[in-house]
Structure formats: structure tokens, C-alpha cells
Amino acid sequence: MKNENLFDVIIVGGSYAGLSAAMSLGRSLRKVLIIDSGKPCNRQTPHSHNFLTQDGKAPAEISEIGKEQVKKYETITFFDGLATEGTKTENGFRIKTESGDEFEAQKLIFATGITDDVPYIKGFNECWGISLIHCPYCHGYEFRNKKTAIIANSDRAFHLASLVKNLTDDLVILTRGKSDFSDEQIEKLSQNNIPVIETEINEMIHENGNITSLVLADGSILYPEAVYGAFHFKQHSDIPGSLGCEFTEHGHLIIDQKQTTTVSGIYACGDNSCMMRSVANAVYTGNFTGAMVNMELANEVF
Structure with a gap:
């Protein structure tokens, strides 16, 4: 595995939760890869509301502002594409994309959202x-x-x-x-x-x-x-399940107070693990998850 394909953290999903998690990690100088296919669930919604300072803005505008701010942190890399496969490795995890590219990291964060049925x-x-x-x-x-x-x-x-x-x-x-x-x-x-x-x-x-x-x-x-x-939903990505992550009876990823899934080293934030579906909540859970992952990385070497 080439050094440029090795990261501290891979974030699958680059919308509000994923970007927010990346900002927390980037500010702690963590080497982070964000893999995103560019298809957020609210892409057709004309205006986003109930998010202080951003009330009434177009979802794409909020996301673009966030992405430009996250790009300023030099340890963060973006990859445009769809993550299709995840495997456990000796030192962490490997993610494969639809294009065949492969990346490895010590920790995974899934900010992949859900799809309404x-x-x-x-x-x-x-x-x-x-x-x-x-x-x-x-x-x-x-x-x-x-x-x-x-x-x-x-x-x-x-x-x-x-x-x-x-x-x-x-x-x-x-x-x-x-x-x-x-x-x-x-x-x-x-x-x-x-x-x-x-x-x-x-x-x-x-x-x-x-x-x-x-x-x-x-x-x-x-x-x-x-x-x-009000409809049933399914996880937007099946990778967490393939890695052994468990789900609630409603279909959300099970997480603990540190946003950790039932698989050590794998975290989740945003709609895929919370009943409160909003931009503000996605940003909050992403921010918190990034901090928790950074703390875990720090504790492992301190």
C-alpha cells in the first residue's frame, strides 16, 4: 500500500456530518481521507431550515461553504467516488471504491446517511x-x-x-x-x-x-x-453491515456515547445513526465524532 493511500482516518460520506468530523480531525493534524459520491439525500430540497446562522440557505450552498473551509486544513484529502467495499486489516481497515482505488486507515467514520424507501x-x-x-x-x-x-x-x-x-x-x-x-x-x-x-x-x-x-x-x-x-428507510451504504456493525430495530447503526459502533475502530454520525434528521444535528454529531476519534488515536500512543 502506497504511503499516500494510508491515513489516520477514512470518512465515508462527505456531506454535513462527514465534513464536520473532518474539520475536528484536521484541526488536530490528523491525516484524513473523505470519500464522497456527491449525492446527499436533500439535494432536491430548495432551502434548509432550523440551523442557526444558515436558516433558509440552499443545502448545496451550506455544503459548499463547509467543503471550502475543510479544504484549508492541509492534512485532509478529498476523493470523489463511491466506497463499495470495506475489509478489516492487521492495523485497521481498507476501503475500496467503485473505481478500484483502495485506501487504508486506522479508524473509519461512516457519515453515509440513509435512503428513504x-x-x-x-x-x-x-x-x-x-x-x-x-x-x-x-x-x-x-x-x-x-x-x-x-x-x-x-x-x-x-x-x-x-x-x-x-x-x-x-x-x-x-x-x-x-x-x-x-x-x-x-x-x-x-x-x-x-x-x-x-x-x-x-x-x-x-x-x-x-x-x-x-x-x-x-x-x-x-x-x-x-x-x-413518514416511510421506512435503509442504510445508504452496506459496508458497515459487511464489517459486522449492528443495527437498532429501526435500522440505525448502534452507537455508544462516543459514537463508536459495535465494531471497535468504526464510528458513525449523522442520519445513519440518529433519529433526528437535520443539518444542524448532522454537523453536531460529526463534530463530536471527530473529537472522539482524535482522542482515541491520541490515547493509543500517549
């Missing part, structure tokens, strides 16, 4: 992240007092409804099939005047991603101005 509904992908949103904290304020629908079922729908109800009184839940609420949940929804529609959705009519109507399977039409979606 969204339904196939015509028009859905075009609206996702614009007027079809997942988080009331990130985008709910911009759709306050608007006619709103929630696409979800069971506990996911109930949880979202309790939060969105504070933002609008015009709310409906679309379960896309038989609803699965407890008697107590049904009573609560009724008390809050939130109807439940079980009919499947055939199409989302929109203008440049802004929803104008929902066409249901029975021919009826709804006219929400905003739609929330």
Missing part, C-alpha cells in the same frame, strides 16, 4: 423535498396554516399528526390501505378532527415539485398544499 406514486419523486417533506422542524414553518396531508400509517402517522397539528388545523391522514391505529389513537385523531382516508394514491399533480392535488384510486381528488411522508 418511498412508495411508487406518479409525481412523488418530483415533489420529494420540495412540497412533499419528512420533517416539521425542517420545513413545517414554511407550510404553516396550509391545507396539509400526511402519508403514513400506524405510529408513524400518529406521531407526525401530533406535531403537524400545531402548525395547521386543516389536516388529513392518508394510509394508502387499511389503517392500523389503536383504539386510543383513533379516539385522539377524532378529538383533533383529523380524518383518516384509506384509499390508495394514484398520482401527485404538481408544478415544478409544488403539489396542487392528489388523485386517489377511487377518482376523488384532494387539494393539499403540503404533504408529509
